[in-house]
Amino acid sequence: MDPAASSLIDRAGLDKSKVRELVGRGLEGADDGELFLEYKQTEALAFDNGRLKQATYDTTQGFGLRAVKDEAVGYAHASDLSEGALARAADAVRAVKGGYSGQYAEAPGRTNRKLYDDVNPLGTPAFEQKVKLLETIDAYARAKDPRVRQVTASIAATWQVVEILRSDGETYRDIRPLVRLNVSVVAGDGDRQETGSYGVGGREGYERFIEPSMWQHAVDEAVRQAMVNLTAVAAPAGEMDVVLASGWPGVMLHEAVGHGLEGDFNRKKTSAFAGLMGQQVAAKGVTVIDDGTVQQRRGSLTIDDEGTPTNRTVLIEDGILVGYMQDRQNARLMGMKPTGNGRRESHAHVPMPRMTNTAMLAGAHEPAEIIASVKNGLYAVNFGGGQVDITSGKYVFQCTEAYKIENGKITAPVKGAMLIGNGPTDLHRITMIGNDFALDPGIGTCGKNGQGVPVGVGQPSLRMDKITVGGTA
Numbered sequence: 306m307d308p309a310a311s312s313l314i315d316r317a318g319l320d321k322s323k324v325r326e327l328v329g330r331g332l333e334g335a336d337d338g339e340l341f342l343e344y345k346q347t348e349a350l351a352f353d354n355g356r357l358k359q360a361t362y363d364t365t366q367g368f369g370l371r372a373v374k375d376e377a378v379g380y381a382h383a384s385d386l387s388e389g390a391l392a393r394a395a396d397a398v399r400a401v402k403g404g405y406s407g408q409y410a411e412a413p414g415r416t417n418r419k420l421y422d423d424v425n426p427l428g429t430p431a432f433e434q435k436v437k438l439l440e441t442i443d444a445y446a447r448a449k450d451p452r453v454r455q456v457t458a459s460i461a462a463t464w465q466v467v468e469i470l471r472s473d474g475e476t477y478r479d480i481r482p483l484v485r486l487n488v489s490v491v492a493g494d495g496d497r498q499e500t501g502s503y504g505v506g507g508r509e510g511y512e513r514f515i516e517p518s519m520w521q522h523a524v525d526e527a528v529r530q531a532m533v534n535l536t537a538v539a540a541p542a543g544e545m546d547v548v549l550a551s552g553w554p555g556v557m558l559h560e561a562v563g564h565g566l567e568g569d570f571n572r573k574k575t576s577a578f579a580g581l582m583g584q585q586v587a588a589k590g591v592t593v594i595d596d597g598t599v600q601q602r603r604g605s606l607t608i609d610d611e612g613t614p615t616n617r618t619v620l621i622e623d624g625i626l627v628g629y630m631q632d633r634q635n636a637r638l639m640g641m642k643p644t645g646n647g648r649r650e651s652h653a654h655v656p657m658p659r660m661t662n663t664a665m666l667a668g669a670h671e672p673a674e675i676i677a678s679v680k681n682g683l684y685a686v687n688f689g690g691g692q693v694d695i696t697s698g699k700y701v702f703q704c705t706e707a708y709k710i711e712n713g714k715i716t717a718p719v720k721g722a723m724l725i726g727n728g729p730t731d732l733h734r735i736t737m738i739g740n741d742f743a744l745d746p747g748i749g750t751c752g753k754n755g756q757g758v759p760v761g762v763g764q765p766s767l768r769m770d771k772i773t774v775g776g777t778a
Contacts, residue, residue, distance in 0.1 A: 309423055309480055313342040317386040320509035323389060324470065328370065329702040331395030332472040335372040335379075336382065337633055338398070339611060342368050342386070342468040343652040348427050351459040353423040359459075360370035360436075362427075367652040372398035373634050382653045412638060416614035419664045420598060420605050423480040426462040430511065435460060438515055442524055446490055452535065454498065455491035460484070462511065469494070469612040477612035483507075485748060485758060486514045488523045492531035499537070499720075502705075506747035507601045530687065530706050533718045538721035540776030541706065546682035547772040548675055549708065549723065552743035554685060555762035557664050559751070560693045560699040561728030562593065566620045566628075567646070567658040568635035570695055575699035577729045579624060586626045587732035590668055593621040595630050597645055597661030602685030603747040604662040604761035608645070612654055615645035621732075632658045650756040660751060662761035668738025672766040675737045677713040683722060683774055684708040684715050697701045698728040701775075721774035731769060739766030 314321055324340070332338045344366045351359035367384040368391070379398035382600075383390040431437075442458040462484045469477040485506030493500055505514055505525035515517060549557065570576035578586060597615025599605050606615050610635050620628045631639070632647030635658055650660035676684065685708060691702035704722040708715045744763035751760040 308344045308616070309425070313344055313386070313466065313468050316344070319386070319388060319642040322387060325474070327388070327391045327395045328470055328473045331370050331398045332372050332409070335374050335401065335409070338371045338472070340368060340370050340470040340650070341610060341652055342470070342702070344357040345427070345463060345465040345651070347463045348428050349459065349631050350435055350439060351457065352443055353457045353460060354455055355443060357436055357439070362500055365651070368394070369397050369652040369654070370394040370399050373656060374401040376638065377401045378634070378655060380655050384591050388579045391548065393618070410633065412473055412610065413477070413608070413613040413643070416607065418598065418614065418694050419666065420607050421601050424491065424510045425464045426481050426482050426484045426510040427464055429708055430515065433482045438520070442520055444487060446488065446524045447522065447614070448592060450492065452492045452494055452531065452532070453528060454493045457489045459487045460511070463707035467610065471612070475612070477608055481606070482509060484509065484511050484514060485757060486523060487748070488527045490527045490531050492528070492535055494535050497535060499531050499534035500532065501527045502529040503530070504746060504748040506603050508603065508605060509601045532753065533706060534720060537718040537720035539778035541709070541773055541778045542717035544771050544773055546679045547774065548679060548682065548684045549684040549764070549767045550684070551672070551739060551741045551765050552763060553745040554688055555577060555664055555745065555764035556688050556749065557650035557691065557700070557702050557737055558593065558665055558692050558764055559660060559722070559749070559760065559762045561698065562732065563595070563660050563663045564693065564695050564753070565698060566630060566691070567660070568629045568631040568639060568641070569658050571629050572635050572639050573771050575696050577696065581626050584626055585624050586729060587621050587624040587710040588735045589722050590738050591621055591624050591732060591735055592619065592666040593664070594619050594666065595646065595660055595663045599744070599761070602662050602744065602761045603749060603759045604660070606645070606661060609647045609656070610642070610649045611647035613643045613645040613647060614731060615661060618644045619645070630658050631658060632656055641711040650758055654756050657754065659753060660760050662744065662763065664742070664744065664774050665765065667742035667765040670737045670739050672741050675739055675766050675768045676710060676715060678737060678768065679710045680712060682710040684710050685722070685724065693728070697724070698730065700728055701725050719776070721777040731772065734769045734771060735767055736770050739767035741765050
């Protein structure tokens with residue numbers, strides 16, 4: 306039976322009325338909750354050093370039953386979608402109900418919006434064609450420059466069907482495709498070796514990404530970055546003005562600021578932004594949004610994992626804190642509205658407030674004007690890993706591609722640059738915002754409490770004054 310065409314309950318051969326009875330029993334006396342059903346197909350192919358190193362395919366299904374009472378959550382999950390497993394789950398989650406005598410929380414609203422097609426990317430193109438594509442990418446990368454020593458190319462896809470059933474009878478359904486193509490290269494010159502990488506992806510089929518213009522661009526960028534890093538000099542250290550490029554550098558905003566604007570951290574007052582609603586938390590001109598409604602973007606969802614339609618949520622407007630990202634539980638406990646940010650990695654995980662596509666909006670300055678305004682500083686184009694403390698806002702981010710700015714001009718590439726600072730503090734250090742807003746190419750994955758979910762980031766070029774740069778010079 307096709308999971309796209311039929312209910313997951315029907316597919317499992319279960320009686321709908323019996324399922325509703327069990328869900329109702331589990332959620333009796335609870336403030337809120339739901340049965341989350343999932344069917345997911347996943348594939349990943351990796352071509353490394355001239356041969357196919359990985360080819361995996363996996364099908365998973367299961368359910369998670371959640372009962373919410375005040376701040377307490379009862380959660381039970383299983384990969385066995387059967388009446389017996391549901392009955393055991395219902396008995397397990399009843400432990401949180403207490404003596405509640407109010408009314409079960411109102412169901413999420415509905416949406417007719419559709420942000421992506423139901424297409425299953427695992428079926429097309431055929432397996433042999435996918436392997437051939439990776440071989441072609443490998444050959445193309447090696448032909449770009451004789452200094453290319455190693456090439457790793459990969460494609461991955463998931464196709465997820467979710468259904469959400471509430472004890473008040475409301476049901477919600479979403480079918481979510483997701484694909485990603487990545488290329489990384491190692492280039493060498495004598496004993497020195499450097500890396501470069503680039504990826505693309507989104508909630509659609511493979512078609513757009515296997516076009517030669519797309520995968521060749523990914524290879525070109527990975528090779529270019531590796532070659533730049535081969536000529537990089539040691540990064541300077543100290544306090545200096547920093548210019549961030551548009552697009553993927555928004556990952557720093559995501560980590561250093563975005564997590565601190567999620568509802569749970571603010572309800573528990575563990576965020577550096579807790580209690581600052583309505584106050585100036587950033588320089589004037591800084592507007593930050595979380596938008597889960599962008600067509601076919603990696604972080605977008607038609608509905609979140611509680612059934613709430615996603616939104617374009619303004620978090621910071623002209624420097625003023627005006628909103629948080631909320632799931633249903635934290636929104637209710639804070640007297641706010643859900644924003645469609647209740648997300649979970651799978652049926653085996655509880656939902657919590659998570660980002661979708663988080664971005665800072667454009668300003669008025671030309672990127673060249675921003676560069677020209679810096680006498681001596683750093684131009685950060687790409688980032689790798691980073692660490693953030695949500696409570697204090699302190700962060701450390703590694704630049705994978707960066708350049709010196711000398712007398713208003715971009716000069717030598719540098720290696721080993723680290724940006725060190727405090728997210729809430731450094732929002733006030735933004736002095737110029739570019740007009741070149743861009744989203745990342747579709748590669749982000751966000752981790753929180755052991756769960757990973759696909760996300761998007763974005764921003765225009767930015768100038769930040771007096772940022773601490775860790776270097777090796």
